[in-house]
Amino acid sequence: MRAGPSQDEIRRQNLGALLRYVHVHGATTRAELTTALGLNRSTIGALTADLAGAGLVSEGTPKETGRAGRPSLVVRPESDRVHAYAYSIEVDRLRAARIGLGGAVLDRRELDRPRGLTAAEAAPLLAGAVKEMQQSAPADAVCVGAGVAVCGMVRRDDGLVRLGPTTGWVDEPIGAALGAELGCDVPVTVGNVADVAAFAEHARGAAAGCDNVIYLYGDVGVGAGIIAGGRRLTGHGGYGGEVGHMVVVRDGAPCECGSRGCWETEIGEYALLRAAGRSDARGRDALLAVFDAADRGDLRAQTAVRQAGDWLGFGVANLVNIFNPEMVIFGGGMRDLYLASAAQVRSRLNSVALPACLEHVRLRTPKLGDDAALIGAAELAFERLLADPLDAG
Amino acid sequence: MRAGPSQDEIRRQNLGALLRYVHVHGATTRAELTTALGLNRSTIGALTADLAGAGLVSEGTPKETGRAGRPSLVVRPESDRVHAYAYSIEVDRLRAARIGLGGAVLDRRELDRPRGLTAAEAAPLLAGAVKEMQQSAPADAVCVGAGVAVCGMVRRDDGLVRLGPTTGWVDEPIGAALGAELGCDVPVTVGNVADVAAFAEHARGAAAGCDNVIYLYGDVGVGAGIIAGGRRLTGHGGYGGEVGHMVVVRDGAPCECGSRGCWETEIGEYALLRAAGRSDARGRDALLAVFDAADRGDLRAQTAVRQAGDWLGFGVANLVNIFNPEMVIFGGGMRDLYLASAAQVRSRLNSVALPACLEHVRLRTPKLGDDAALIGAAELAFERLLADPLDAG
Numbered sequence: 001m002r003a004g005p006s007q008d009e010i011r012r013q014n015l016g017a018l019l020r021y022v023h024v025h026g027a028t029t030r031a032e033l034t035t036a037l038g039l040n041r042s043t044i045g046a047l048t049a050d051l052a053g054a055g056l057v058s059e060g061t062p063k064e065t066g067r068a069g070r071p072s073l074v075v076r077p078e079s080d081r082v083h084a085y086a087y088s089i090e091v092d093r094l095r096a097a098r099i100g101l102g103g104a105v106l107d108r109r110e111l112d113r114p115r116g117l118t119a120a121e122a123a124p125l126l127a128g129a130v131k132e133m134q135q136s137a138p139a140d141a142v143c144v145g146a147g148v149a150v151c152g153m154v155r156r157d158d159g160l161v162r163l164g165p166t167t168g169w170v171d172e173p174i175g176a177a178l179g180a181e182l183g184c185d186v187p188v189t190v191g192n193v194a195d196v197a198a199f200a201e202h203a204r205g206a207a208a209g210c211d212n213v214i215y216l217y218g219d220v221g222v223g224a225g226i227i228a229g230g231r232r233l234t235g236h237g238g239y240g241g242e243v244g245h246m247v248v249v250r251d252g253a254p255c256e257c258g259s260r261g262c263w264e265t266e267i268g269e270y271a272l273l274r275a276a277g278r279s280d281a282r283g284r285d286a287l288l289a290v291f292d293a294a295d296r297g298d299l300r301a302q303t304a305v306r307q308a309g310d311w312l313g314f315g316v317a318n319l320v321n322i323f324n325p326e327m328v329i330f331g332g333g334m335r336d337l338y339l340a341s342a343a344q345v346r347s348r349l350n351s352v353a354l355p356a357c358l359e360h361v362r363l364r365t366p367k368l369g370d371d372a373a374l375i376g377a378a379e380l381a382f383e384r385l386l387a388d389p390l391d392a393g
Numbered sequence: 394m395r396a397g398p399s400q401d402e403i404r405r406q407n408l409g410a411l412l413r414y415v416h417v418h419g420a421t422t423r424a425e426l427t428t429a430l431g432l433n434r435s436t437i438g439a440l441t442a443d444l445a446g447a448g449l450v451s452e453g454t455p456k457e458t459g460r461a462g463r464p465s466l467v468v469r470p471e472s473d474r475v476h477a478y479a480y481s482i483e484v485d486r487l488r489a490a491r492i493g494l495g496g497a498v499l500d501r502r503e504l505d506r507p508r509g510l511t512a513a514e515a516a517p518l519l520a521g522a523v524k525e526m527q528q529s530a531p532a533d534a535v536c537v538g539a540g541v542a543v544c545g546m547v548r549r550d551d552g553l554v555r556l557g558p559t560t561g562w563v564d565e566p567i568g569a570a571l572g573a574e575l576g577c578d579v580p581v582t583v584g585n586v587a588d589v590a591a592f593a594e595h596a597r598g599a600a601a602g603c604d605n606v607i608y609l610y611g612d613v614g615v616g617a618g619i620i621a622g623g624r625r626l627t628g629h630g631g632y633g634g635e636v637g638h639m640v641v642v643r644d645g646a647p648c649e650c651g652s653r654g655c656w657e658t659e660i661g662e663y664a665l666l667r668a669a670g671r672s673d674a675r676g677r678d679a680l681l682a683v684f685d686a687a688d689r690g691d692l693r694a695q696t697a698v699r700q701a702g703d704w705l706g707f708g709v710a711n712l713v714n715i716f717n718p719e720m721v722i723f724g725g726g727m728r729d730l731y732l733a734s735a736a737q738v739r740s741r742l743n744s745v746a747l748p749a750c751l752e753h754v755r756l757r758t759p760k761l762g763d764d765a766a767l768i769g770a771a772e773l774a775f776e777r778l779l780a781d782p783l784d785a786g
Contacts, residue, residue, distance in 0.1 A: 235717025324628025
């Protein structure tokens with residue numbers, strides 16, 4: 001029911017659209033921007049001058065094109081100077097990165113995470129990593145925000161981690177803990193790892209240009225980041241996408257969430273390791289060892305992988321019927337499982353999914369790999385800047 | 394990545410916002426419009442004059458308020474004159490209505506539908522009903538479009554009904570058939586019944602003001618209209634929301650879609666009638682007879698209703714975990730089933746849904762009742778007018 005925007009809002013939208021364009025596409029000529037944004041040359045010139053004045057972009061001549069005539073000036077994001085900090089809190093490790101406007105990972109640190117580490121314990125470790133990176137950043141560097149990707153259910157309003165069954169977190173204020181530890185005034189935005197990875201793959205990865213995407217992410221737990229009609233599906237409180245807790249076996253195996261027969265009890269790390277007779281093993285390397293054993297002819301490993309792959313296809317088919325996506329991306333441990341059992345996944349998908357829902361679905365692995373969580377966390381931080389470049393810059 | 398709008402686009406947006414406001418809220422004073430749309434008084438005056446000039450709204454003095462001073466003029470939608478035709482094609486009946494701008498049902502017709510009727514056979518029956526209604530409409534009435542609600546999977550691009558298992562339709566071009574039959578130049582828009590009913594309940598029913606809603610609709614088949622982040626979830630081809638074909642029992646009972654164990658094989662009309670020992674019965678009256686028998690102590694009917702209610706709660710719990718909605722509405726036969734088994738629905742929902750996903754969910758029955766399909770079909774037709782009032786009006 002909103003009326004059209006005011007002149008100020010239009011200018012803000014135009015500044016945001018231009019900055020977003022070079023943030024996603026990199027160096028772009030003024031001529032391309034004119035076409036892509038549907039604005040005239042003088043408007044593009046004025047917007048660029050404003051953004052350059054704020055230190056967010058720079059202009060220069062393009063590389064030699066070999067063509068005659070005066071080349072169109074190129075607008076570049078100030079990637080080395082303007083940056084965000086990104087954190088990823090995973091079951092077995094903590095990661096931190098400094099990511100420039102434009103999406104380049106400029107610096108990174110990785111630490112082991114003992115299972116059971118609380119938010120209060122994780123924050124100083126991550127803050128320490130950031131302080132190291134700050135020292136190696138240029139003197140005139142500007143941090144516009146920080147984003148955190150975490151395995152768990154994140155309340156949209158304030159970033160409280162309500163429940164992270166695989167990290168053992170309940171009501172952990174990781175955003176506030178990190179903000180206090182860093183002692184800086186940049187806002188810290190927290191998101192679920194599948195949501196932020198989906199965001200990154202949609203912005204600049206495998207799903208660029210796709211409006212309806214399911215990004216499935218799994219290790220011990222399984223969740224999805226969902227793009228519907230070009231926008232992130234968050235749900236009312238921010239908890240949308242908990243597909244790992246879609247029950248696939250009524251009154252089935254107990255799940256860490258307290259329910260039974262959840263999808264992740266059939267396709268998660270523990271399920272696969274148990275089925276392969278390796279209940280005592282944990283972590284990604286243990287999982288990769290199962291796929292390796294299956295490859296080398298271990299019958300028990302092969303059966304475990306086939307069963308999990310069948311369940312993977314089963315759940316994906318349900319999601320295809322519910323969302324009618326154009327792409328499903330398998331990330332984290334789901335990538336490895338999908339690659340090891342693609343035949344089972346496709347077979348079950350073909351028998352369960354409605355043909356009309358399935359007809360344009362492409363199955364993919366992430367283009368950004370494990371960096372999707374970090375890049376997506378940085379995108380959370382950049383969103384504020386892109387919404388209002390001159391206010392937040 | 395879109396840049397801010399041009400002056401023409403802003404005017405179009407403002408005209409659309411004003412017309413949409415009175416379409417949804419009815420007669421509104423200029424003063425209220427100024428506040429609601431965030432535009433100044435002279436802009437509201439100019440927009441109203443343009444819309445009145447096009448015959449879409451009228452202005453007048455409000456009813457006596459008893460307050461001193463000159464009353465603010467009231468803007469009303471031209472409900473009697475500007476209208477859309479709405480059709481609903483259901484398993485057992487065909488309905489047609491003339492619905493005014495503002496959402497009032499001005500006239501309606503209902504016909505029995507023999508099961509098995511094709512689109513080519515249904516179109517002339519519906520067109521006949523419309524011709525009757527045209528004769529009783531005012532001489533200066535203006536039809537802005539027609540909308541069709543149909544039980545089936547509707548291709549977004551052209552309204553082709555790809556598959557309607559319960560109507561027996563495969564690739565039926567009902568929109569084209571109706572357009573040809575009516576012989577008029579108004580566009581005919583086709584939508585899935587659950588989608589359009591959700592649209593209506595969201596615009597002016599139980600879900601007004603809710604941004605994340607699941608509207609469950611069922612008779613023989615079960616589907617959902619989903620509102621996510623305030624917008625209709627359509628999926629890539631328009632087939633999103635086929636929740637009745639979420640498989641809940643792997644390798645379960647055969648479903649009309651060709652798969653097995655779909656949710657609708659546990660909660661649909663046929664499942665309930667079979668479980669109640671009434672496999673030969675069909676239709677809503679037969680279903681109501683089961684609920685009635687259960688009420689009167691028939692043990693077999695009670696067991697059937699309890700089982701179906703348990704499965705209803707089970708599937709809703711999965712959808713709550715996936716979508717984190719703030720409201721679930723039970724429409725069509727699902728309304729009756731929910732009312733007859735609310736205890737089972739809530740019990741299963743509480744044991745399966747994640748507490749964070751469930752905490753703000755309200756369970757509701759439709760406010761618009763059976764009219765939701767017709768009103769939603771009309772909303773489809775009004776959308777074009779509201780997007781660009783002076784072009785389409």
